Amino acid sequence: MSTLDPAGPAAADIATLWWVMFWGALVLFALVMALLVLSFLRPAMIASIRPIHWIIGGGLIMPVPILIALLMAALLLGEQLLPKPGGVQPMRVEAHASRWQWQFSYPETPGAATTEILHLPAGEPVDIVVTAADVIHAFWVPRLGGKIDAIPGHTNVIRLQADEPGVYRGICAEYCGEGHETMGFVVEAHSPADYATAIGGAQ
Amino acid sequence: MIRHLWPLLAGFTLWALAFILLYALQYLGCYFGWAPAAHRTALVVGYVMSLAALAGALLVQLALLRRRGSAATSLDRIGIGATIAALAATAVTFGPTLLASACI
Structure with missing residues (x-):
């Protein structure tokens, strides 16, 4: 019953999307954890980053490309799942x-x-x-x-x-x-x- | 209260209205079986109108900020940021109405 054990093209597309999201989330988690560790080990380095840079870097530059990439992947994979009219109908x-x-x-x-x-x-x-x-x-x-x-x-x-x-x-x-x-x-x-x-x- | 908060609310209220407009256009086109080209045209027009409404709101807010000069509040400036965010969100989140399949 696992969606991660696909047995057809539609399920394979969905599993691919899941893996893209999983690895993307893992990279972000590792990044946040690295910053957390740095805040303990090198507090002066973290403190030298200005609040506006945290907001722009963490709130815009990092998430926007990731969310757009996920949106594009979901749309492209989702289009392949649709039973579109035209062509040879199954x-x-x-x-x-x-x-x-x-x-x-x-x-x-x-x-x-x-x-x-x-x-x-x-x-x-x-x-x-x-x-x-x-x-x-x-x-x-x-x-x-x-x-x-x-x-x-x-x-x-x-x-x-x-x-x-x-x-x-x-x-x-x-x-x-x-x-x-x-x-x-x-x-x-x-x-x-x-x-x-x-x-x-x-x- | 709303009188003071409108700069903050304007952008995402328009975003929500654009969502309803585009969703309604998509549903009605599918329900009534509009020709695909006409349906797509309606969606594109709805998308462009949504962007124009938000761009208009942004221009009004910028003009008010300029007119108020030193009397402008931080709420006015934050409101402009919120409207810019709503404009970007409208462009990105409703962008698929230009290309994605509307009906199946």
Whole structure:
């Protein structure tokens, strides 16, 4: 279930962003700690820095480039996660949330439906069309991509891809009532031949 | 109280209004299915209007500071700093409305 063990391109982008932020935060932490140590070991050196230089250096020069770099990284990586229209459209699967279970249907295979098991073909993107019946839920498969809300009366779409066949756990990531913690599901990613068999069995 | 604090509040109040304006434009364009070029144009116009409003507020504050001369207070000067910060925050935080995907 770890987001740091990505199994698809969307999750890999998110993990990359996390690592960029982690190492950036670590560098800043080390810098602050070094200044703290210097304030004990070389207090005269620290005292020689004028307050205006602390404000400009620590309040503007240091954080602004870092925040802009993080904003750019988040935007560039975030754009890659979006299910944009145009081009070859991937297969669509519908995920419908209700208290407290997930139901999945497969428009390309009429009549096919599963509860708490989502069948996906491995190695290709799939658009998950997320809706809700009652309250706000959230669809999340940590090893495949980010979260997306399931909102009554609204349709959200998230594009996911499992690079390899396997089983990936998913959860409801928005508190939705007393059964929230039981509202999990499993993604079974199949090779193309196995996917047809799995969907055939779900009809 | 507000009468004295307005130099401090003006910049980030305009930033908040720009946030509401741009968010509303993005949502309405997606909801009503505006043509992508028209939607982007509306967002760019909203962004430029937001920057212009903040630049205008800054010019007014600078003019007032000049007019007051030695009677200007530290609040007037800090307010100018706050408006400059709000102008920079508007340029950076709403900059993605120029390029980022609006609807999916």
